[in-house]
Amino acid sequence: MLSAYLYRTRKSLLKRPLKFVLLLLALAMSVFMIFFPTLMAGEEDAVVRNPNVVLGGVSLVLIVMFNFMFFSGVKSGVIGFSQSDVNFHMAGPFSPKFNLIILVEGIIATCAILLWVLSCQVAVLYQLFGVSSADVIAILCGSALTMIIGFLISSFIGAKFAEDEKKKRNFLIGLAVVDILYVGAFVLTCMNKYGSFDTFKALGFKGIMAEFGTSVFSQVYPVAGWISLIYAGIVKNSLVYLIVGIALIVLTFVAIYLLYSKSELDYYETAIAYAQKVADIKEARKAGVDTDTANINRKIKVGKESLKTGWGANAFATMHFLQNARASKLFFVNSLGLMYRLICAVYMFIMSRSAGEDMGPMYYTVMGLTMITLLNVVVYGGGKTVLEFNKPYIFMVPESASSKLFYCLLADLPEIIFDSVLCAAIIWYFAKVKIFIAVGVFVMMIVFDYLCELVALIELRICRGLGRFLLMFVRYVLVYAILLIAIIPAAIVYNIVGSLMAFVLTMAGCGVIIIAVLLLASANIIDRVEFNS
Numbered sequence: 001m002l003s004a005y006l007y008r009t010r011k012s013l014l015k016r017p018l019k020f021v022l023l024l025l026a027l028a029m030s031v032f033m034i035f036f037p038t039l040m041a042g043e044e045d046a047v048v049r050n051p052n053v054v055l056g057g058v059s060l061v062l063i064v065m066f067n068f069m070f071f072s073g074v075k076s077g078v079i080g081f082s083q084s085d086v087n088f089h090m091a092g093p094f095s096p097k098f099n100l101i102i103l104v105e106g107i108i109a110t111c112a113i114l115l116w117v118l119s120c121q122v123a124v125l126y127q128l129f130g131v132s133s134a135d136v137i138a139i140l141c142g143s144a145l146t147m148i149i150g151f152l153i154s155s156f157i158g159a160k161f162a163e164d165e166k167k168k169r170n171f172l173i174g175l176a177v178v179d180i181l182y183v184g185a186f187v188l189t190c191m192n193k194y195g196s197f198d199t200f201k202a203l204g205f206k207g208i209m210a211e212f213g214t215s216v217f218s219q220v221y222p223v224a225g226w227i228s229l230i231y232a233g234i235v236k237n238s239l240v241y242l243i244v245g246i247a248l249i250v251l252t253f254v255a256i257y258l259l260y261s262k263s264e265l266d267y268y269e270t271a272i273a274y275a276q277k278v279a280d281i282k283e284a285r286k287a288g289v290d291t292d293t294a295n296i297n298r299k300i301k302v303g304k305e306s307l308k309t310g311w312g313a314n315a316f317a318t319m320h321f322l323q324n325a326r327a328s329k330l331f332f333v334n335s336l337g338l339m340y341r342l343i344c345a346v347y348m349f350i351m352s353r354s355a356g357e358d359m360g361p362m363y364y365t366v367m368g369l370t371m372i373t374l375l376n377v378v379v380y381g382g383g384k385t386v387l388e389f390n391k392p393y394i395f396m397v398p399e400s401a402s403s404k405l406f407y408c409l410l411a412d413l414p415e416i417i418f419d420s421v422l423c424a425a426i427i428w429y430f431a432k433v434k435i436f437i438a439v440g441v442f443v444m445m446i447v448f449d450y451l452c453e454l455v456a457l458i459e460l461r462i463c464r465g466l467g468r469f470l471l472m473f474v475r476y477v478l479v480y481a482i483l484l485i486a487i488i489p490a491a492i493v494y495n496i497v498g499s500l501m502a503f504v505l506t507m508a509g510c511g512v513i514i515i516a517v518l519l520l521a522s523a524n525i526i527d528r529v530e531f532n533s
Contacts (some may be wrong), residue, residue: 030120032420034120036133052209054135145249187200314409347371402522482511
């Protein structure tokens with residue numbers, strides 16, 4: 001069974017040799033960033049490493065990764081099967097348990113993207129916490145192992161209760177309760193140790209992380225804590241920690257094996273029913289859009305709405321507004337965007353508590369906007385616009401490609417406006433900028449959200465077939481290049497005027513110019529696709 005699957009995978013990879021070239025470039029960039037702390041170790045301004053802070057950070061990252069994978073796996077269930085999976089695996093002599101493990105291919109791509117993005121932040125982590133290359137390797141390897149175990153557990157739950165949403169929700173609530181009790185127990189223990197919450201809070205972020213790294217709480221959290229226990233044994237040269245951590249992980253894999261081998265799974269009807277929906281969002285997934293579209297679509301209730309307006313190209317905007325309203329009462333909220341905004345808020349919190357008092361609003365604003373924009377490469381990777389231009393009927397509308405593109409992008413405006421408000425609020429609160437500068441950030445984020453969409457659309461049309469990870473890598477590099485292009489004139493203006501507002505507005509102005517160029521390129525590419533079709 002496994003050899004047949006590997007044969008199909010190998011044949012599909014050999015058809016596109018360009019993939020290997022781009023993959024090597026992505027890996028080379030990741031390796032360089034991993035060994036960045038080693039290269040900087042001999043410098044005079046090398047950052048001092050605190051092992052306790054690092055251990056606390058490693059544990060925290062692994063806990064976040066486990067929660068991310070568990071919630072994603074249980075919530076999505078078995079909707080990750082493609083039509084080829086249905087036709088090849090479910091119709092062949094493969095067991096349901098083996099077919100369920102096939103989904104690990106998609107999760108490996110998710111792991112690769114997350115770990116690659118994480119490796120790109122090594123320079124920042126080194127400056128803040130003094131992490132070494134060994135620490136980074138431990139974080140990456142530990143995260144991969146944590147996510148794989150989290151996937152095996154959550155995918156089993158999703159398959160076992162494929163049609164029972166209530167039981168799946170109870171598992172998610174159960175993990176959320178465990179997280180709340182876990183954090184509460186840690187805070188109460190520290191309050192008892194230091195006498196009051198204010199005294200504990202006065203330790204600062206690094207002090208709290210060091211306290212977490214030296215406490216038993218960093219090692220008892222299921223799966224994630226056990227993996228961090230292994231690294232704690234290596235760092236502290238403790239054979240007991242090392243043996244206990246390895247034993248717990250081995251027992252976890254044994255328990256997973258027994259769970260799969262002793263249980264009966266019957267999820268084929270559900271998987272086949274959603275295979276078509278997976279095909280519909282396949283282009284978006286290739287572009288890196290990780291929205292839980294298929295799960296949302298299962299809960300849509302068709303109301304009494306009707307398309308009273310919209311004709312020609314305008315109908316696309318009207319249709320998208322209607323689809324958004326049916327999928328969510330808060331049609332302007334991107335649930336994936338909220339998760340990434342939370343990540344940005346945590347990142348800004350860490351920056352503001354760890355970078356030092358000598359860093360001003362300019363430093364925090366630039367670092368925050370860079371992180372927000374790079375994460376938006378994932379959030380705003382095309383969405384419905386990418387999907388729309390993958391459907392044949394759009395070419396039957398007798399209007400220009402630029403008009404149809406404009407109305408597709410127009411439907412994303414409420415969602416982008418709400419996201420830009422959140423981004424501006426994060427910068428305003430953590431960077432401590434004035435309110436009118438936050439308004440400038442709001443305008444800038446609208447521009448750069450649309451930039452991410454247009455880059456994704458053009459990239460997907462030109463680089464079709466690269467696969468999810470490599471498309472993400474290419475788009476990440478392109479958006480990073482656009483950021484650098486916009487920052488250069490903005491930095492010049494800032495040095496001349498000395499105004500942060502001028503810096504932000506110059507960034508937005510450069511983004512508008514780039515958008516104009518990308519709109520022309522997008523319309524031209526779409527026209528060529530229509531002509532060829």
